[in-house]
Amino acid sequence: MSGHSTYEPKNPVAKWFDKQLPILSMSHDFLVFPTPKNLNYLWTFGGILSMCLVIQILTGIVLAMHYTPHVDMAFNSVEHIMRDVNYGWLIRYIHQNGASMFFIAVYIHILRGMYYGSYKSPREILWILGVIILLLMMATAFMGYVLPWGQMSFWGAKVITNLFSAIPFVGDWVVTLLWGGFTVDNPTLNRFFSLHYLMPFMIAGVVALHIWALHIPGSNNPTGVSVKSGQDTVPFHPYITMKDLFAAIVFLILFAFFVFYKPNYLGHSINFEVADALKTPEHIVPEWYFLPFYAILRAIPDKLGGVLAMGGAIVVLFFLPWLDTSRVRSAKFRPIFRQFFWLFVINVFILGVVGANPAEGWWIIVGQFSTAYYFLHFLVIIPLVGMIENPKPLPASISESVLASQPKGEPAAQPAE
Amino acid sequence: MKTLAKLLTAAALSTALLAGPAFAAGKAKNAQDIDFSFEGPFGTFDRAQLQRGFQVYKEVCSACHSADLLHYRNLGESGGPEFSEAQVKAIAAEYEIQDGPNEDGEMFERPGRPSDKFKAPFTNANEARAANGGAYPPDMSLITKAREGFHYPWYVSPFIKMWTGNGGPEYVHAVLTGYSDPPEKEAANAPEGKSYNAYFAAGPWISMAPPLSEDGVEYSDGTKASVDQQAKDVAAFLAWAAEPKLEERKSLGLQVMIYLIILALLMYLVKLKLWRDVEH
Numbered sequence: 052m053s054g055h056s057t058y059e060p061k062n063p064v065a066k067w068f069d070k071q072l073p074i075l076s077m078s079h080d081f082l083v084f085p086t087p088k089n090l091n092y093l094w095t096f097g098g099i100l101s102m103c104l105v106i107q108i109l110t111g112i113v114l115a116m117h118y119t120p121h122v123d124m125a126f127n128s129v130e131h132i133m134r135d136v137n138y139g140w141l142i143r144y145i146h147q148n149g150a151s152m153f154f155i156a157v158y159i160h161i162l163r164g165m166y167y168g169s170y171k172s173p174r175e176i177l178w179i180l181g182v183i184i185l186l187l188m189m190a191t192a193f194m195g196y197v198l199p200w201g202q203m204s205f206w207g208a209k210v211i212t213n214l215f216s217a218i219p220f221v222g223d224w225v226v227t228l229l230w231g232g233f234t235v236d237n238p239t240l241n242r243f244f245s246l247h248y249l250m251p252f253m254i255a256g257v258v259a260l261h262i263w264a265l266h267i268p269g270s271n272n273p274t275g276v277s278v279k280s281g282q283d284t285v286p287f288h289p290y291i292t293m294k295d296l297f298a299a300i301v302f303l304i305l306f307a308f309f310v311f312y313k314p315n316y317l318g319h320s321i322n323f324e325v326a327d328a329l330k331t332p333e334h335i336v337p338e339w340y341f342l343p344f345y346a347i348l349r350a351i352p353d354k355l356g357g358v359l360a361m362g363g364a365i366v367v368l369f370f371l372p373w374l375d376t377s378r379v380r381s382a383k384f385r386p387i388f389r390q391f392f393w394l395f396v397i398n399v400f401i402l403g404v405v406g407a408n409p410a411e412g413w414w415i416i417v418g419q420f421s422t423a424y425y426f427l428h429f430l431v432i433i434p435l436v437g438m439i440e441n442p443k444p445l446p447a448s449i450s451e452s453v454l455a456s457q458p459k460g461e462p463a464a465q466p467a468e
Numbered sequence: 469m470k471t472l473a474k475l476l477t478a479a480a481l482s483t484a485l486l487a488g489p490a491f492a493a494g495k496a497k498n499a500q501d502i503d504f505s506f507e508g509p510f511g512t513f514d515r516a517q518l519q520r521g522f523q524v525y526k527e528v529c530s531a532c533h534s535a536d537l538l539h540y541r542n543l544g545e546s547g548g549p550e551f552s553e554a555q556v557k558a559i560a561a562e563y564e565i566q567d568g569p570n571e572d573g574e575m576f577e578r579p580g581r582p583s584d585k586f587k588a589p590f591t592n593a594n595e596a597r598a599a600n601g602g603a604y605p606p607d608m609s610l611i612t613k614a615r616e617g618f619h620y621p622w623y624v625s626p627f628i629k630m631w632t633g634n635g636g637p638e639y640v641h642a643v644l645t646g647y648s649d650p651p652e653k654e655a656a657n658a659p660e661g662k663s664y665n666a667y668f669a670a671g672p673w674i675s676m677a678p679p680l681s682e683d684g685v686e687y688s689d690g691t692k693a694s695v696d697q698q699a700k701d702v703a704a705f706l707a708w709a710a711e712p713k714l715e716e717r718k719s720l721g722l723q724v725m726i727y728l729i730i731l732a733l734l735m736y737l738v739k740l741k742l743w744r745d746v747e748h
């Protein structure tokens with residue numbers, strides 16, 4: 052994509068077409084795009100994420116044909132999809148579990164980036180675009196969850212939209228705007244439906260930019276060492292396409308397991324009860340993929356403070372490229388950082404568990420500790436470790452690292468998936 | 469798998485006991501686990517049981533509880549009780565359904581048809597409350613998915629529930645069979661017109677008097693209509709009502725799984741062959 056394509060269509064019609072709209076040479080460049088040959092399976096999640104987006108959009112469009120965004124009908128229209136629409140149950144379960152699969156994939160994708168230093172120069176913009184996608188995904192999933200208009204849909208919407216009232220001066224105005232009235236009601240449902248339909252296409256747009264930004268420097272790789280020569284790479288097609296396809300199918304097996312055998316495992320029972328503004332559920336809990344952030348929100352006793360901390364937990368990701376002071380990208384060669392990386396992962400899990408439990412007793416203390424550690428990791432540990440750590444010697448090139456690991460049989464230790 | 473689930477359950481229960489009263493406080497009792505035929509990856513509904521369950525629903529529960537998401541035609545659809553077409557027509561025709569307006573602009577009553585929704589016992593929530601001492605008898609269409617019979621400590625719950633599910637059908641069975649005398653200290657402040665039921669989610673006092681009685685219905689297939697049997701049957705029927713496509717889902721799931729696993733193997737071989745000459 053950088054510079055002019057070397058591709059010349061042979062067919063005269065194709066030639067004529069390509070000259071006016073160079074789609075053919077662009078697709079060609081995509082297929083031959085040189086990609087590091089030592090990528091492990093963690094690099095297949097980009098493709099898996101694109102597949103997830105397509106699945107959500109396709110199933111979503113079909114759902115929208117049968118769904119009614121009205122407080123009196125939304126719940127029953129979803130049940131109508133489940134019962135009376137041909138294969139409606141399948142479409143709905145795919146869409147519902149697809150959201151969870153999407154987040155599983157995106158979290159692995161992000162952690163991959165953090166482990167191998169993929170956010171470091173020259174890929175900062177690529178990383179920032181990724182964080183924007185994450186934010187859009189969260190907004191989309193949150194609004195989607197409101198649509199079936201169950202108890203948790205309603206009360207989740209109420210709790211989360213209420214948070215905006217903590218913003219100084221304009222807070223109340225923002226909340227009224229979100230609600231389209233003075234509480235969560237029909238106008239809220241309507242605008243959420245409209246936005247829920249819009250945002251996936253915004254995501255698709257940012258994904259296009261994300262991939263564009265990827266094609267300038269090319270992919271990072273497990274060694275973090277930049278590509279030095281053609282020896283280090285393989286053409287994207289067929290090498291990477293086939294590998295990605297295999298990984299995507301394995302991912303679909305997990306996906307299908309949930310859709311066909313545990314379709315409601317990841318949801319909340321209480322959402323099978325229609326929204327009731329007069330009956331507050333005992334525990335209001337978001338979907339699993341929001342739990343760590345929910346824990347951070349509740350760790351701060353002050354409303355505005357909680358909102359800032361929760362927002363900050365994502366905003367801090369934008370600054371990660373500049374918080375990291377290490378010269379070396381990959382954690383493979385960073386013995387100290389590598390340990391802190393895993394501590395970070397464990398800490399996020401703990402936050403998730405805290406988020407799922409009522410904010411009382413020990414949970415409060417654990418939540419506050421874990422929240423503090425979350426920020427400590429980004430704001431203190433990452434800058435400091437980068438400065439004091441003595442990285443292991445780097446291989447001269449990707450090819451060399453591959454050769455060095457050959458006698459031992461398998462390629463150098465790859466983190467389990 | 470069943471044994472594994474049992475082991476996990478046992479482990480969880482013992483830890484729950486150790487975890488003590490803090491955990492138990494304010495929570496309904498754990499429902500007794502039942503080996504329903506529709507559990508597990510290959511489980512299907514037991515037609516005879518669904519038919520018996522429908523009979524219990526129709527003769528007992530439907531006096532108070534609606535099931536708005538069901539149509540009479542569903543009773544004949546595959547994967548359900550599978551009553552014959554004639555039976556479904558006869559069942560529907562037992563109800564007087566309001567229709568209209570006719571040419572004169574009048575509403576009128578006519579016998580039900582298979583395409584009609586299950587007739588609700590009350591026309592609105594206030595009427596339902598008024599007839600039930602102020603308590604609202606909830607709609608039964610989704611009750612087995614909206615309630616959980618099993619409560620475990622957080623550190624085992626996600627693992628056990630992967631095997632056992634949430635215990636929704638067990639919850640229904642437990643509420644129906646779980647009436648008992650209140651413990652000494654609770655008996656004093658028993659609310660007027662309520663019964664003690666340690667399994668009721670919003671309990672322990674429930675406004676539904678024990679609805680089932682020994683031989684309260686007469687099963688035509690000769691099954692003994694004990695309270696326990698009726699409770700199991702109606703729980704199974706309500707599980708179907710909440711998830712009528714369960715059988716279709718599992719059988720399609722099996723085909724999809726087999727297809728995907730074979731495809732994955734083939735793709736793996738393709739990938740191996742392709743990458744054989746690349747050192748990576």
Ligand code: HEM
Pocket residue numbers: 104107108109110111112113114115118129143146147149150153188191192193195196197198199247248250251252254
């Ligand atoms: C980024 C992609 C998307 C994500 C992460 C997402 C997420 C979700 C979630 C979590 C739900 C609630 C699931 C439930 O409990 O039913 C939902 C529902 C829904 N979504 Fe999406 N969605 C996406 C794309 C779309 C698109 C593109 C459309 C329409 C064109 C759409 C239409 C709907 C509809 C109609 C519902 C309500 C029906 C239902 O609840 O099953 N979604 N979505």
